Amino acid sequence: MSVNDYQSIIDFVHKKSGIVLGNTKSYLIETRLATIVEQYKFQDLKALERGLNIAPKQVQEAVVDAMTTNESFFFRDNTPFDNFEKAILPELIEAARAKNSPIRIWCAAASTGQEPYSLAMILLANKRLWAGLKVEIIASDISQSALDRAKAGKYTQFEVQRGLPVQLLVEHFKQDGTNWIISDQIKSMVSFRKVNLLENLFSLGKMDLVFCRNVLIYFDVPTKSKVVSAIQKIMNPNGFLMLGGAETLLGINEDFERKDGYRGLYCLSDGQAKQTAICA
Numbered sequence: 001m002s003v004n005d006y007q008s009i010i011d012f013v014h015k016k017s018g019i020v021l022g023n024t025k026s027y028l029i030e031t032r033l034a035t036i037v038e039q040y041k042f043q044d045l046k047a048l049e050r051g052l053n054i055a056p057k058q059v060q061e062a063v064v065d066a067m068t069t070n071e072s073f074f075f076r077d078n079t080p081f082d083n084f085e086k087a088i089l090p091e092l093i094e095a096a097r098a099k100n101s102p103i104r105i106w107c108a109a110a111s112t113g114q115e116p117y118s119l120a121m122i123l124l125a126n127k128r129l130w131a132g133l134k135v136e137i138i139a140s141d142i143s144q145s146a147l148d149r150a151k152a153g154k155y156t157q158f159e160v161q162r163g164l165p166v167q168l169l170v171e172h173f174k175q176d177g178t179n180w181i182i183s184d185q186i187k188s189m190v191s192f193r194k195v196n197l198l199e200n201l202f203s204l205g206k207m208d209l210v211f212c213r214n215v216l217i218y219f220d221v222p223t224k225s226k227v228v229s230a231i232q233k234i235m236n237p238n239g240f241l242m243l244g245g246a247e248t249l250l251g252i253n254e255d256f257e258r259k260d261g262y263r264g265l266y267c268l269s270d271g272q273a274k275q276t277a278i279c280a
Ligand SMILES: C[S@@+](CC[C@H](N)C(=O)[O-])C[C@H]1O[C@@H](n2cnc3c(N)ncnc32)[C@H](O)[C@@H]1O
Pocket: 016, 017, 018, 019, 068, 069, 070, 071, 072, 073, 076, 108, 109, 110, 111, 112, 115, 140, 141, 142, 143, 146, 195, 196, 197, 198, 212, 213, 214, 215, 218, 244
C-alpha cells in the first residue's frame, strides 16, 4: 500500500492531535496500528481506517496514542535543566515569596516522565531555597500508554543510562531486576494528567513555568500558533516557556520574547505581561 492509502488515518490523527504524519512511510502506520487491528478485531487495517471516524472513543484514542512519538530521556539537552536550576528557579522563588503563592510548573508533553522527574530531582536538591513554599509539577501528555509508564516510574537500564548522572541514579532509584524504579519521594512531587494540547487548557490553572519541549515539531504552523496561544492564556504574567532545542516561536507568536543567553527560553514581552496581569 502507498502512503495515500492511509490518508484518512493521517487526516484523523491530525484532526485529533495536531500531529502531522505527512512523510510517514506506510510501514510505520502498518506496524504501529497492527496491534489495534488485532485487539479490536478489525478484519484488516483498511477496515480500521474505514471505521475510524465512527469507532468507539477507546479505539480512536488508541490510534492517536500509537502514532505518537514518545522519545524522551533524563536531563535531555542538559542546558534547559541547568538554566532551570541556576536562573529560572531563583526567579520563580523570589516571585512566589513576594506573592505568597505556590510555584506551578507544567510539563506539557511529558511522555514517559523523564522530563518532570528531572525537574523534581533538581527541586529536591535545592529544597532549602524554596523552604516554606509549595511547588507543584503537573505533567501531561495525550498518550495514555506514555502516562502509564510515567506514573509507574519504572525505567530500563538503557533509559537510566541516557542522561541520568550515576549519583542521581543511586540516590533516587532502586533496582528491580533489570529495571530501575524511581523513589516515592520524587514520584510524589509530580502529578500526571491526560491533556490534549488542542483542547481547552484552562482547567490546569495558571502556570509559572511551562516546559513544552519536542512536541511543537510534530505540528504544522497553524497548530503551533494555536497551541502556543492557548499556553500563553494560562501563563502567569512573569512566567517562562521552555521549548525544545529545534523549536522556535519565530513566525508562530509575537507576544513572547526570547530570553537572551538562554536557548529555547521565552517570557511574555513587557506589554503582554502587563496585559496578562490586568486580565488575571
Ligand atoms: C518526543 S516526546 C517529548 C517528550 C519530552 N517533552 C522531551 O522533550 O523529552 C513528544 C510527546 O508529545 C506528545 N503529544 C503529541 N501530540 C500531543 C497533543 N496534541 N497533546 C499533548 N501531547 C501531545 C506525544 O504523545 C509525546 O509523548
